[in-house]
Amino acid sequence: MTEAAGPERLISETEVARAVNDLADRLAPRLSPDAVVVCLLTGGLWFAADLTRALAVRGRPLAFDALWLTAYGDKTRHSGITTVLAGLRRPVLGRQVLIVDDVLESGLSLEAARRLVQAAGASEVLTAVFALKPAPTPGRRPPDDFAWTAPDRFLVGYGMDAAGAHRTLPWIGALPQA
Numbered sequence: 001m002t003e004a005a006g007p008e009r010l011i012s013e014t015e016v017a018r019a020v021n022d023l024a025d026r027l028a029p030r031l032s033p034d035a036v037v038v039c040l041l042t043g044g045l046w047f048a049a050d051l052t053r054a055l056a057v058r059g060r061p062l063a064f065d066a067l068w069l070t071a072y073g074d075k076t077r078h079s080g081i082t083t084v085l086a087g088l089r090r091p092v093l094g095r096q097v098l099i100v101d102d103v104l105e106s107g108l109s110l111e112a113a114r115r116l117v118q119a120a121g122a123s124e125v126l127t128a129v130f131a132l133k134p135a136p137t138p139g140r141r142p143p144d145d146f147a148w149t150a151p152d153r154f155l156v157g158y159g160m161d162a163a164g165a166h167r168t169l170p171w172i173g174a175l176p177q178a
């Protein structure tokens with residue numbers, strides 16, 4: 001019996017931590033002490049936990065909220081519909097918001113989040129993702145900053161899942177290519 005191949009490791013836990021710290025160095029001066037970090041659940045949770053603590057030690061112990069969105073389900077492509085499972089808990093009216101997510105591919109999830117945060121009255125919206133994948137279609141809005149340039153592979157780990165699997169890996173890998 002042959003064993004199914006696991007994910008191919010692309011970036012180690014140490015490299016992930018270094019990339020998050022470098023990103024925090026760049027972001028901290030751009031953020032108001034009154035800014036709110038909005039994490040996109042579920043995948044953004046691990047990156048947001050690391051990034052917010054890295055920002056806190058850089059003098060930005062920011063307020064934190066979350067939006068729970070889902071668009072991929074168990075598939076490897078955006079479904080075309082971003083469903084809001086849970087919205088913001090606290091007002092962001094008049095405040096700068098940093099939206100944080102694990103990966104940007106089509107950009108549709110981040111755009112849906114941006115619209116929700118703008119509709120809630122944020123004074124400015126910045127976006128940061130850990131992994132920036134190549135755009136599947138032209139015209140995608142880039143994030144304001146990102147930690148790592150990812151290849152065009154289906155990624156897992158550090159929040160990213162394949163039908164629920166591999167999300168809690170501390171490193172990032174890619175599923176074996178067919």
Ligand SMILES: O=P(O)(O)OC[C@H]1O[C@H](OP(=O)(O)OP(=O)(O)O)[C@H](O)[C@@H]1O
Nearest residue numbers: 041042043070071072105106107108109
């Ligand atoms: O740029 P896009 O093509 O929109 O892809 C990025 C989104 O896809 C994943 O979410 P998913 O819908 O899989 O939910 P999850 O956070 O529960 O993994 C990921 O966490 C991002 O939010």
